[in-house]
Amino acid sequence: MGLHRLSVEELQAALRSGECTPAEIYASCRAAADSAQPHIRAFNRFEDGPPPPRGDAGSAPLHGIPYASKENIAVAGRPLTCNSRILANYRPPYDATVTERLRAAGAMLLGQTNMDEFAMGSSTENSATGPTQNPWDLARTPGGSSGGSAAAVAADAVPFALGSDTGGSIRQPAGCCGVVGLKPTYGRVSRWGLVAFASSLDQIGPITRTVRDAALVYRELAGHDPRDSTCLPAPVEDPLAGIEQGPRGLTLGVPRALLKEGLDREVAANLDEVLARLAREGASLIEVDLPMMRYAIATYYILATAEASSNLARYDGVRYGVRAQASDLDEMYRASRTRGFGREVTLRILLGTYVLSAGYYDAYYRKASQVRTLMRREVVAALSRCDAIVLPTSPTPAFKLGERVDDPLQMYLSDVFTVSANLTGIPAIAVPSGLTRAGLPLSLQLMGRPLQESLLLRAARALEQVCGFAALRKARQPLPGEGVPA
Amino acid sequence: MNASASRWEAVIGLEVHAQLSTRTKIFCACPTQFGSRANSQTCPVCLGLPGVLPVLNRQVVDCALRLGLACGSRIAPASVFARKNYFYPDLPKNYQISQYDKPLCEGGQVEMMVDGHPRTARLVRIHLEEDAGKSMHDQTGGTTSLVDLNRCGVPLAEIVGEPDLRHPEEAGAYLTALRQLVRYLGICDGNMEEGSLRCDANVSVRPTGASTFGTRVEIKNMNSIRGVVAALEHEIRRQGKLLDEGGTVNQETRTWDPDRGVTVFMRSKEHAHDYRYFPDPDLVPLHVDEAWLARVRTQLPELPMARLQRFTAQYALPVYDAVLLTESRELADYYEDLARTLGDAKQASNWMMAEVLRLLNERGESIGRFSVRPPAVAALLHLVKDGAISGKIAKEVFDEMVATGAPAEAIVARRGLRQISDEPSLTAAVDKILDAHPGQVKAYLGGKEGLAGFFVGQLMQATAGQANPKLANQLVRAALERRRSPA
Numbered sequence: 001m002g003l004h005r006l007s008v009e010e011l012q013a014a015l016r017s018g019e020c021t022p023a024e025i026y027a028s029c030r031a032a033a034d035s036a037q038p039h040i041r042a043f044n045r046f047e048d049g050p051p052p053p054r055g056d057a058g059s060a061p062l063h064g065i066p067y068a069s070k071e072n073i074a075v076a077g078r079p080l081t082c083n084s085r086i087l088a089n090y091r092p093p094y095d096a097t098v099t100e101r102l103r104a105a106g107a108m109l110l111g112q113t114n115m116d117e118f119a120m121g122s123s124t125e126n127s128a129t130g131p132t133q134n135p136w137d138l139a140r141t142p143g144g145s146s147g148g149s150a151a152a153v154a155a156d157a158v159p160f161a162l163g164s165d166t167g168g169s170i171r172q173p174a175g176c177c178g179v180v181g182l183k184p185t186y187g188r189v190s191r192w193g194l195v196a197f198a199s200s201l202d203q204i205g206p207i208t209r210t211v212r213d214a215a216l217v218y219r220e221l222a223g224h225d226p227r228d229s230t231c232l233p234a235p236v237e238d239p240l241a242g243i244e245q246g247p248r249g250l251t252l253g254v255p256r257a258l259l260k261e262g263l264d265r266e267v268a269a270n271l272d273e274v275l276a277r278l279a280r281e282g283a284s285l286i287e288v289d290l291p292m293m294r295y296a297i298a299t300y301y302i303l304a305t306a307e308a309s310s311n312l313a314r315y316d317g318v319r320y321g322v323r324a325q326a327s328d329l330d331e332m333y334r335a336s337r338t339r340g341f342g343r344e345v346t347l348r349i350l351l352g353t354y355v356l357s358a359g360y361y362d363a364y365y366r367k368a369s370q371v372r373t374l375m376r377r378e379v380v381a382a383l384s385r386c387d388a389i390v391l392p393t394s395p396t397p398a399f400k401l402g403e404r405v406d407d408p409l410q411m412y413l414s415d416v417f418t419v420s421a422n423l424t425g426i427p428a429i430a431v432p433s434g435l436t437r438a439g440l441p442l443s444l445q446l447m448g449r450p451l452q453e454s455l456l457l458r459a460a461r462a463l464e465q466v467c468g469f470a471a472l473r474k475a476r477q478p479l480p481g482e483g484v485p486a
Numbered sequence: 487m488n489a490s491a492s493r494w495e496a497v498i499g500l501e502v503h504a505q506l507s508t509r510t511k512i513f514c515a516c517p518t519q520f521g522s523r524a525n526s527q528t529c530p531v532c533l534g535l536p537g538v539l540p541v542l543n544r545q546v547v548d549c550a551l552r553l554g555l556a557c558g559s560r561i562a563p564a565s566v567f568a569r570k571n572y573f574y575p576d577l578p579k580n581y582q583i584s585q586y587d588k589p590l591c592e593g594g595q596v597e598m599m600v601d602g603h604p605r606t607a608r609l610v611r612i613h614l615e616e617d618a619g620k621s622m623h624d625q626t627g628g629t630t631s632l633v634d635l636n637r638c639g640v641p642l643a644e645i646v647g648e649p650d651l652r653h654p655e656e657a658g659a660y661l662t663a664l665r666q667l668v669r670y671l672g673i674c675d676g677n678m679e680e681g682s683l684r685c686d687a688n689v690s691v692r693p694t695g696a697s698t699f700g701t702r703v704e705i706k707n708m709n710s711i712r713g714v715v716a717a718l719e720h721e722i723r724r725q726g727k728l729l730d731e732g733g734t735v736n737q738e739t740r741t742w743d744p745d746r747g748v749t750v751f752m753r754s755k756e757h758a759h760d761y762r763y764f765p766d767p768d769l770v771p772l773h774v775d776e777a778w779l780a781r782v783r784t785q786l787p788e789l790p791m792a793r794l795q796r797f798t799a800q801y802a803l804p805v806y807d808a809v810l811l812t813e814s815r816e817l818a819d820y821y822e823d824l825a826r827t828l829g830d831a832k833q834a835s836n837w838m839m840a841e842v843l844r845l846l847n848e849r850g851e852s853i854g855r856f857s858v859r860p861p862a863v864a865a866l867l868h869l870v871k872d873g874a875i876s877g878k879i880a881k882e883v884f885d886e887m888v889a890t891g892a893p894a895e896a897i898v899a900r901r902g903l904r905q906i907s908d909e910p911s912l913t914a915a916v917d918k919i920l921d922a923h924p925g926q927v928k929a930y931l932g933g934k935e936g937l938a939g940f941f942v943g944q945l946m947q948a949t950a951g952q953a954n955p956k957l958a959n960q961l962v963r964a965a966l967e968r969r970r971s972p973a
Contacts, residue, residue: 087536092530094530094538192537192538194537195537196537199768227539227541229541230767230770307764310571314578315536316573330573353762356762356763357760358760
């Protein structure tokens, strides 16, 4: 029946009509995941089976829907390694709020997914357990850091997955893998149980195959949580209510000045083509000027590394991972951390320590915080003139495995268009928008007003419709063994 | 005083950490009780497990606001929690959440009594932070260290004083006043031995009369007010001697060794940490509005210095007595309760100073646990006032009240201590005595008036000491006068 290929909404319809049971969906997804796993290595581990059926389950909003969770989101009693050696043996005694919410909503965890160590990276190559491959081209990365989650959804192993997005870690891999990735407004989804990378930027969000599914899952994730002081108390609107209103009446801002350099030609052409289609369908296009965005990458790598250097200080060999034998305490710290952290994480801890150091704080951290404030003002002003800002998710389609591992700057530029939404706290979504001639997914990003996910999702749905990606998805070459009826 | 002490003037500033007595910790719901089994009062938040987040306990803010308002500090409408980054095994996150460049309270002052005179010392700031755990190192030569994280996340107010103190005794008075204040406010039990009040001292010396500061040394590990005074005395002597000998004072941290009575080098300024403070992104700025302040203000008790002044004015108490009676809120309440019930502030204060404080001292008890409450004492003192018992008997009765818990009346009745104040029967007894001693009567009437005491003594003997002494005296003299032949 190919249940694993169905979207969340389609599965809900199939469940309602009695065509299938949660157990059948789970089995179908698990079989698809098992067959994809040797080729893409999206999962770190799988659950033993579906959770026991619940009495009241029929009415739960995500009843019977399997999902995958990035392994930096706590599930009580399950590993929470963040794909780092330093957390190799760690199992949290508590659930993340999103884990609790999804369980309450009836969703079924299928497994936990691979990621760049501590979510630091744009290719999943920084995983201590090895990279994930892109289901569209096994020689390419799925993007990162939520590469495992994006690949699992793209390979039709699960209808949705959770990712976390600190500088684009949901949207960029979603873009690389031809799926939808939503980073909600900062504070819209509780961070309780999300292992912190950069606390003021981290946000959990859904990765799905359709915009409507993203809205469905978002609706369950969002909302106040007293355990997270930065979680916003504002009520959550139903994002599905107006989602089908189409492009007509939408005003979309295009930051042309930002898009002059460094953009892959096919990415640039796709943007123009999609914009033209949106305009034909009744959307108004305006140009927005976002000069501060030029500083986004620099600002991001100062603030994110500063916070990371402090957030990751607790992994010191005293409580987690392997404790190195050493002659004194400082040496034990040094040896345990040197052994426990990978290269990129070490680099970022060092950078972050540096920018917070006495004598450098003002030049780096303070300055970056000020730039951040200006960026926020600038983007909020731009969004008062339009409903959403449109730009590519990433300057290039999925790149080859190994291509950027020795060039951190090139790697960092993968996030040039995504970090600004994190720095400014606004919601943003990556939507598949076409295929390159070589058959790789292209993706456009929409950035919206704070807490106006409903409007953002409506615009994203309009964009999805004019792009018609649902049909293009079928162009993906099946993985070896994929599509063989179970 | 040696020559060195007069040439050099000390400049002292204290940093006091007060453990706030909230039921739960500052960023989680764990209990704060002292002395529980190691690591039993912990949760994922105070253990700093991956993925957890702190949530500020607003009771902690209430406590700090009480202190800030009591000291007349400026309360910041928005203050910020920062991370103080350093590695240590008793700090599970390897950073401490502490207010840094935007503290809750700035300025203000501590009012204190130095040698019976009121003085003030200014505050720099009062800020909130979380406590760390406790490391216990193997003292037997082994290399094992154990960590107890129960204290991790216990709320602290750090009270940073200006360098306004000039003598170790002033530092002692400052700490005494601060401890009294936090106890009055009910925000800290003030117990220095248990570490709920901790003090670090910064001290430098300079030529007497100079206006610039010398190089300052920080002293740690003093766990009593007496220890602080002793450590400062030693350190000031040490610095003075160094300078006298042409040496220089190094900026360093020293630790007080109470057994040897000396401060010992710990670390130099060069080895000071770079704490890499930055605002904690897990916590939003703390906003305190007027309504919050107004609510806390209405909860403030009368402060110790105000109460002291009122006691001297309202009850005409000497400063010395007022200082003692306002030492704690409970003692002052006790006194006022007694004075009110008795309707005699003077008699109440005399009794407090002479009897209650004596017994508390003897028994090593605090007034809160003292079993005889003011109404019972007032009942006793009413017996004295009414002449039913003498002041001397009252002390005996009081001791028994404390020992047995019985009311004064019952003790007096059971032991037959009531004075005989019945005039006719006493007069009859006096006449009998005079009849029995005609010689002495004659002598008295002949001018030996000192013999009145003899007759009173006889009367007391005849009444087994229960005759009201004042009345006995009166009646004896009257009876003797009656026997004088009319001139």
